[in-house]
Amino acid sequence: MSVTDLGEGVEITFEDGKKQITPVVLGADGYRSVVRRAIAPDHPYARYAGYLVWRGLVEERTLKRPVPWPSDGGLWIEIIDGYRLVAATLPGRDGSLVPGHRQITFAWFDVHKEQLLRRTGCLTLDGHIVGSLARGMIDESVRLDLASRARAIWPEQWLEAVLTGISSPETLSGAPIAEYKPEQLVRGNLAILGDAAHVISPMTGRGLLTGMEDASTLAQLLASRNPKGSFASVLSSYEQARLPFIQGLVNHSMRISAEYRRRAGG
Numbered sequence: 001m002s003v004t005d006l007g008e009g010v011e012i013t014f015e016d017g018k019k020q021i022t023p024v025v026l027g028a029d030g031y032r033s034v035v036r037r038a039i040a041p042d043h044p045y046a047r048y049a050g051y052l053v054w055r056g057l058v059e060e061r062t063l064k065r066p067v068p069w070p071s072d073g074g075l076w077i078e079i080i081d082g083y084r085l086v087a088a089t090l091p092g093r094d095g096s097l098v099p100g101h102r103q104i105t106f107a108w109f110d111v112h113k114e115q116l117l118r119r120t121g122c123l124t125l126d127g128h129i130v131g132s133l134a135r136g137m138i139d140e141s142v143r144l145d146l147a148s149r150a151r152a153i154w155p156e157q158w159l160e161a162v163l164t165g166i167s168s169p170e171t172l173s174g175a176p177i178a179e180y181k182p183e184q185l186v187r188g189n190l191a192i193l194g195d196a197a198h199v200i201s202p203m204t205g206r207g208l209l210t211g212m213e214d215a216s217t218l219a220q221l222l223a224s225r226n227p228k229g230s231f232a233s234v235l236s237s238y239e240q241a242r243l244p245f246i247q248g249l250v251n252h253s254m255r256i257s258a259e260y261r262r263r264a265g266g
């Protein structure tokens with residue numbers, strides 16, 4: 001699929017070769033956005049930030065013992081040997097906060113998997129992220145290696161939950177973290193928002209919210225548009241409103257990532 005701004009409108013070319021003309025295209029199509037490629041053809045892809053995040057969500061009732069952690073949520077963060085573990089208790093699927101009936105979530109940041117990402121085709125030779133280690137895609141050898149590392153470094157409190165999450169290919173996923181700093185959000189009648197516009201580290205805790213703010217700004221500008229005015233001028237106002245904050249946020253993300261890589265020795 002591709003999009004081309006024609007000045008008076010946008011031409012969309014679908015995978016099957018069919019074409020459609022539309023007044024405007026708003027690309028909320030994620031970190032590998034095709035709309036971004038048309039807006040910034042010289043700078044189309046997000047770059048690997050140097051680490052991936054192993055993620056798991058575990059039913060507490062499958063553990064031998066409940067996690068000794070308050071029922072009212074909270075977040076636990078630790079860095080050991082350069083690895084970082086973020087873990088928390090969540091309500092059970094039925095809403096229960098009772099220990100033994102909750103869910104345990106963890107995110108394990110890992111700077112040592114560049115070769116794995118290259119081998120699995122997630123990371124290109126020139127450092128762009130083009131895929132992710134989705135559930136069901138992670139080899140047993142990788143999971144065994146993680147389990148052995150977990151036993152060596154993660155505290156008793158979270159260890160069983162992490163080992164349980166790692167043991168099943170269906171619960172473990174690995175997300176390579178990418179970053180993208182836009183020079184522009186708009187070209188004519190094309191605009192990008194959300195991860196299509198900016199990709200940042202989850203350590204900022206701000207990716208989803210920033211995308212929602214983009215959408216809200218765009219919706220308000222479109223709703224108050226002069227019916228005789230052009231879409232391109234509305235999109236240009238959107239870019240003026242959002243670009244400085246977004247660029248600052250990506251800079252912030254890059255600083256956090258650099259600091260983590262430095263501490264992790266990656």
Ligand SMILES: Cc1cc2nc3c(=O)[nH]c(=O)nc-3n(C[C@H](O)[C@H](O)[C@H](O)COP(=O)(O)OP(=O)(O)OC[C@H]3O[C@@H](n4cnc5c(N)ncnc54)[C@H](O)[C@@H]3O)c2cc1C
Nearest residue numbers: 028029030031053175194195196202205206207208209211
């Ligand atoms: C490990 C990890 C942890 C995170 N933690 C947090 C957090 O704690 N807080 C937070 O705020 N953010 C967090 N984020 C970031 C957050 O997940 C993203 O910022 C958010 O999901 C981006 O939403 P989006 O709709 O822009 O993009 P996406 O969620 O990627 O959605 C894009 C959609 O577009 C679809 N699409 C793609 N191409 C096409 C096409 N050609 N045609 C039609 N559809 C298409 C895709 O299928 C997808 O459904 C985290 C991200 C990661 C990787």
